[in-house]
Amino acid sequence: MTFAPGDMVRVADRPHTGHHRTPGYLKGKTGRIARVHAAFANPETRAYGADGLPRLPLYLVEFTGGDLWPSAPGRDRVCADLFEHWLEPSA
Amino acid sequence: MSDHGHDHGHDPIGRDGEPAAAARVRALEDLLVEKGVLTHEEVRARVDWLVSRTPAHGARLVARAWLDSAFKQRALDDARSAALELGLDPGESPQVVALENTEDVHHMVVCTLCSCYPKALLGPPPDWYKSLPYRSRAVSDPRGVLEEFGLHLDEQVDVRVVDSTADVRYVVIPQRPAGTEHLDEAELAAIVTRDSMIGVAHPAAH
Numbered sequence: 001m002t003f004a005p006g007d008m009v010r011v012a013d014r015p016h017t018g019h020h021r022t023p024g025y026l027k028g029k030t031g032r033i034a035r036v037h038a039a040f041a042n043p044e045t046r047a048y049g050a051d052g053l054p055r056l057p058l059y060l061v062e063f064t065g066g067d068l069w070p071s072a073p074g075r076d077r078v079c080a081d082l083f084e085h086w087l088e089p090s091a
Numbered sequence: 092m093s094d095h096g097h098d099h100g101h102d103p104i105g106r107d108g109e110p111a112a113a114a115r116v117r118a119l120e121d122l123l124v125e126k127g128v129l130t131h132e133e134v135r136a137r138v139d140w141l142v143s144r145t146p147a148h149g150a151r152l153v154a155r156a157w158l159d160s161a162f163k164q165r166a167l168d169d170a171r172s173a174a175l176e177l178g179l180d181p182g183e184s185p186q187v188v189a190l191e192n193t194e195d196v197h198h199m200v201v202c203t204l205c206s207c208y209p210k211a212l213l214g215p216p217p218d219w220y221k222s223l224p225y226r227s228r229a230v231s232d233p234r235g236v237l238e239e240f241g242l243h244l245d246e247q248v249d250v251r252v253v254d255s256t257a258d259v260r261y262v263v264i265p266q267r268p269a270g271t272e273h274l275d276e277a278e279l280a281a282i283v284t285r286d287s288m289i290g291v292a293h294p295a296a297h
Contacts, residue, residue: 021256023203025230037186040258058257060188069231078230080254 001057002084007033009061010090011082019047022086026061029068030090034079035060042083057084141215148179149212149262150283154276156189157267167191170262174212182211184260190253191264192290197248198263199237199290201229202255209260213285220289230254240291263290271297 003009013028021043036059041052058081065076109117123129152174156163166173170189174181181187187209190198202208203226208216219225228236233252237244244250253261265287271279274297286292 021204023254023256025203035188037259040185043257058259060253060259062251065231065233076233076250076252078252078254081257081259083257 001036003033003036003057003059003087003089005033005036008090009033009059009087011061012086012088016044018044020044022082023080025068026063026080026082029063031061031063031067033059034062037081040083058082059084059087061087141210144180144210144212144214146213146283146285146288147280148174148214149209149285149288150280151177152179152189152212152262153264153283153288154280156264157271157279158276163191163264166264180211182209182260184209184211184258186259187212188259188261189264190251190261190290192266194266195247195249196251197237197244197290198251198253198261199229199233200253200255200261200263201226203227203230204256207255207257207260209262212260212262213288217285237291240286242292263288265290265292265294268294268297 008030009032010030011022011026011028016022036057038058039055040058042054042056043052046052060079061082062077062079065078068078120129120131120134124131152166152170155177156166156173162173162176165176166189170187171181171185173189174187190200192198200208201220206216206221208220210216225236230252233250234244237250255261265283267279268282271282274282278297282295282297284292284295287294
């Protein structure tokens with residue numbers, strides 16, 4: 001597990017052809033690790049009949065609504081489960 | 092002309108007027124069976140399991156959590172184990188997370204990518220949960236969506252929308268309503284609604 005609760009991370013803003021579980025509205029956004037779940041099979045390969053191994057760490061990452069939607073009030077939060085290979089450290 | 096004394100056709104059951112999506116699913120199932128990936132019996136067993144799940148299962152977990160603070164803590168630490176402790180089937184997901192709603196924090200659950208849902212504890216998801224408007228607006232305008240469900244939250248309450256994007260399943264432990272001190276566990280479970288465990292409603296009136 002690379003990240004710990006409280007760490008700030010940026011969701012990679014990269015295109016991806018094929019099945020993946022990183023919502024477009026979070027790509028390029030910065031959030032905070034809220035929970036470290038466990039390692040899970042990789043859906044990007046499992047979706048095509050592979051075993052999804054090696055398993056990848058999965059985190060619950062919390063974002064501030066105002067950072068996601070410029071028109072939204074700032075306080076409400078959106079949390080999403082994101083796999084480690086989509087996360088980059090952020091200051 | 093049939094060979095047993097009457098002349099109506101013997102069409103397959105229930106295919107007239109079948110929605111296009113259902114026809115596609117049926118064709119897909121037939122192909123998967125033909126390729127040996129699964130059997131019709133497996134599909135039927137899965138459907139039977141799904142329709143046997145109801146929100147009453149999740150409601151038992153919530154009612155126990157309301158009555159037993161040590162159990163509630165165990166549920167917040169590991170809801171899958173807590174469900175097993177009550178003899179409930181937590182489903183296939185290796186991780187189930189319970190989110191506690193309080194005076195200060197309100198959680199609601201969505202799956203923006205598809206329709207991930209804790210089916211083992213809540214049964215099949217409602218149609219609106221799978222609809223594009225709910226899936227898109229729950230994350231961009233949660234308070235507006237909650238208002239449409241008839242739930243008004245005070246400004247000082249923090250809203251946390253949880254987008255269930257992967258393998259983890261989330262169930263909300265709603266706030267126990269005031270004035271329910273006299274209710275026993277079964278009576279409490281009876282007021283815990285499906286929508287309150289998704290986080291778009293308070294428990295029912297009692």
